[in-house]
Amino acid sequence: MAFIRAYLRASTKEQDAGRARADLERFVKERGLVVAAWYEENESGATLKRPELERLMRDCHPGDVLLVEQVDRLSRLNEADWEKLRTDLKSKQVRVVALDLPTSWQAVSEGDEFSRRMVDAINGMMLDMLAAIARKDYTDRRRRQSQGIEKAKAEGRMRGRKEDEKRNGKIAVLLRAGLSWSQIVEQEECSRATVAKIAKRLQTT
Structure with missing residues (x-):
């Protein structure tokens, strides 16, 4: 069997x-x-x-x-x-x-x-x-999705994901407090790319 x-x-x-x-x-x-x-x-x-x-x-x-x-x-x-x-x-x-x-x-x-x-x-x-x-x-579905995104961008209908201002504000506070990126990623359950973006923003303010 x-x-x-x-x-x-x-x-x-x-x-x-x-x-x-x-x-x-x-x-x-x-x-x-x-x-x-x-x-x-x-x-x-x-x-x-x-x-x-x-x-x-x-x-x-x-x-x-x-x-x-x-x-x-x-x-x-x-x-x-x-x-x-x-x-x-x-x-x-x-x-x-x-x-x-x-x-x-x-x-x-x-x-x-x-x-x-x-x-x-x-x-x-x-x-x-x-x-x-x-x-x-x-592959056909991926192509249609890509074409739809490009069309939406061209027509001004495509907007990026809304920023989580509350979380990002907290990340900024933690960075100023001297916590490491790894500690912040673990605590806030965010990506290192997000922490890097906030850190770069702080450098220009």
Whole structure:
């Protein structure tokens, strides 16, 4: 029986990476299976540097199944990074099953060697295609966002984030009191760039 590892990903902390968990649980339950391990994170699918994905790959053994809701949850990678991930999956003999790729579902079903090899070949092509589509969607959205920002700036509709005057005033007081930047960053939970900006402002006043 396949050892199923479920991977859940969302792009930002504001999104719920666990939203699809019920769908994955329903999928395996209908087939009399269970998810043996869950990996959930809020990271961009456009990078390979994802802690939970890396942990999943370290945990995998030959014959394991990597279960995802959609292929784009696994990859919005560029061609080189997708090729690396796909090569790693192949070398570990890990099969990818995605709810939006019905041909992959057979990977969690029993079958003879010929059928498994045929399914693997078909799924390899389908995964490549869906991964390419996911990457194109990602780059298209980024381009539209960039164009929207540039248009808003040109029309004078784009304003920077409103300054936190209360916090910045406190940072200025702490700087004058002689606290180190590291102490201020820790106390006010701000970035060093913010402290540097306030310090520079104090030098000119």
